[in-house]
Amino acid sequence: MNDIEVRRVTKDYGYKRGIFDIEFVVKQGEIFGFIGTNGSGKSTTIRHMMGFSKPDHGTISIRNLDATTQATDTKKWIGYVPGEIAFPELESGEAFIESQADFWRLKNFELTNRLIEIFQIDLRANPKKMSKGMKQKTAIIAGFMNDSDILILDEPTTGLDPLMRVKFLQVLEEEKAKGKTIFISSHLFEELEHLCDRVALIRDGHIVSIANINEIKHPQEREFKIEFMNADNYQRFLEEPFHFDRIRPDQNQVFISVDRLDIHQFIVKLSTYDVKFFIEIKYNLERFFKDTFNYQERVGIEL
Amino acid sequence: MISFPLLKQSIKANKNIWFIITVASSLMLMTIVFVTGNLNVGELRDSFSDTFVKSEIESEIRKNSINAYIEVNDTVNTIYPQASNLYDLSSATLFVYSAYVDALHPTPKEAAIAEIQSQSTPELAEFAAGVASAIIDRYEVELPSSETLLDFKVQFVTDTIVANIGQDIDENTIALIQALSTQIIELYADTNSLTTVQLQTISSTFTKELFVSKIDAETMILFEENDFDIDRINSLVSSSLIQYIALTNSGVESDDAISQISVSILSQMPSEVTDSLSEIIDLNIDHLVVGTIFYKIAGLLLPLVYVIVTANSLLAGQVDSGSMAYVLSTPTKRKVVTLTQISFLVMSLFVMYLIILLSGIIAIQLVNNPNLMITVSDITILTIGAFITMFSIAGINFLTSAWFDKSKNATGLGGGISIFFLVSTILGLLGSEVIPTAIRIDSLNFFNYFSLITLYDVISVLEGNINYLNFAILIFIGSLCFAIGHLKFNKKDLPL
16 A cells, blocks of 8 residues: 555746656655755655645645645644744744644653653753754654654754764654654665665656665675786686676776675685785665666666 | 634734734823823813904904994984984974963964974974974873973984884884984983084993893803803993094094904914914814824834734744744644634734723723813724724735745735835825814825725714725725635645
8 A cells, every 4th residue: 555656746846946747656664765965856745745735737645635635634644844944933842842732632742752852852942042953853753743654754864963863763763663654855875775665866856766775785786896916816817707897907906796696606716816805895875876877867868 | 713723823923022012002092192181282272262262252342342333323323413403393392382371372382383383494394383283282182290391302302203214114223213312312401412422422332231232142152151251241342432432533434443443363364374273273183193193103003013023924924934834734724724813813903902992991081081082982983993994904914924935025015015005194194184284285195095094084983974884995805805815825835
């Protein structure tokens, strides 16, 4: 079952700004990452998912309800952390959290209190005098407090210090374990790489590709970089039946790709050479998107 | 249809400015009522009125008494020759007749008539014979004694004069002539000849006696209100007549004498000045200050600031900052948001004006000055009118707040329009009819046509005829703006 379905959504603000033909689904229980630079269309897409804006074309549904026309009905499932943090004019963070609880008619403050504890935040401060990190934590608590099934988070880690970021990512893992569906946007690859099941890259309003993190973490081929002690060993190794991606004769270095089933055989072979060092070149999300993008550029896919 | 958490939020967010504006406006109204009530703006008007109105009344009394004197004196001068002739003729006839009676003449009457006729000039012979015959006839009937002889003659002469003046004379004039003849003849019988001065004295004495009794009841009330009692009027009449007689006797023309004696302060000034002075006397300063200055300008200014700031903070401000996202990310409908914010805006204004009204009423009670021209009912209707006006302006500001995503655009347009209305009203005031012509700049009245606030017609309200159509238009404009704002906000894309 898909909790969020975005079907060919276009919103053209003119001057090539906006989002174009955006299409993806977020399955129930999945953490779906949404990555892109500033101004690439992340927030615009989220704005449409929240029903704040109406698409020119296409539809978005949240659990089969139209996110635009039935926006209010979809909200009972959604917890939202906005990208722009600005609170209503209230005297304290506490008053803001209480006010949000009123909107939700919330009776159970267990999760709220736990989050306050985890984030070690003093909510008595006036929102205007809060640091960026405090504001972000307050916004996260407000978004999570209703224990909603679907969490839509627009760059939620902005302003958090590294320690808090780790704690927050742990909270997300816990929420995922509870079966929550999480949609999270970010401009940091490593953040999403470790957290998400799938990640979509948006660039200039277009989705470049959607990556399955599992496939990236466990690629079919692994890439290694090897440097030999001398030119003899280097020359002899070139005779071997491996797939050479690149060679550097002046440094006695080779780059090779090895199918994961052939790893054992490769290591046995390598032990017969005088090797200075060998390292595995990790395949990651950033490289995946870079490769995809370069490929699309090469074959001339019009973005 | 409204969200109480949102209402609570709006109250918390706007309570400070609401409180400050409400207190400031209330204090302003109380101060204005105290000032107009205690400084007694009425005193100024009263002193104007004392000076000008009394001067006018005095002038009127002088002029009228002299005119009355002239009329009386004309009559006296007409009557005197006739009366003296008739009296002489009567005396002569009775003297001759008595002589014939004493001489036991067989027909004393005919003999006396014949003698009188023969002594008269040929033109008057017949007239003299007629008069002689008439008085002898009457003498033979009444047979007056020597004590009553004078009265008899006076009565005869008076009757004859009255009989001669003809039919088309009203009773008042006849009574006047009778009275004058009697006085003239009584005096003439004593002295056998009257000087002009004596005749003038008769006229003036007579005018004095008559003048007060001729003033009608309504005028008398007006005179008494301005401290002109009968004694004061009489002394004014005496002095006017003495001056007039003295002036005319010394050769001054009658008209010049009148205008010299009855000169008033106003008649000495050019008519433009007298017009504007009369306007100032008529000006209701309490109405101007409380009605126009407070309710159309000063009392609108602060709530206007409240409306501009608050209407913006209720929608555009929250959209611009992004805080609206928190409300809309909960199951709260947009139309509930707009209806809640409209309710808050209108209710907060209502309570604000309620408190202003109560402050005004308390101030009126504390001042407790019967001369204060603003009543509790005046101030109640004025406040309702101000609330309706502000409702309309609140609608405009709410519309811009709902329409624009940027605060600066919403306040720029909504606030700009509102301030333009107020400034136009201030400029228009300088050319409006409440300002006395002396300091009015008529062409500025033009600005009143560009201000919604003009529909709030405080002058009519204070004069007691409320223009319901104007209020209906204001309510309609306000409601329309609220409705359009409501629909627009529900349809538009929000940059949250």
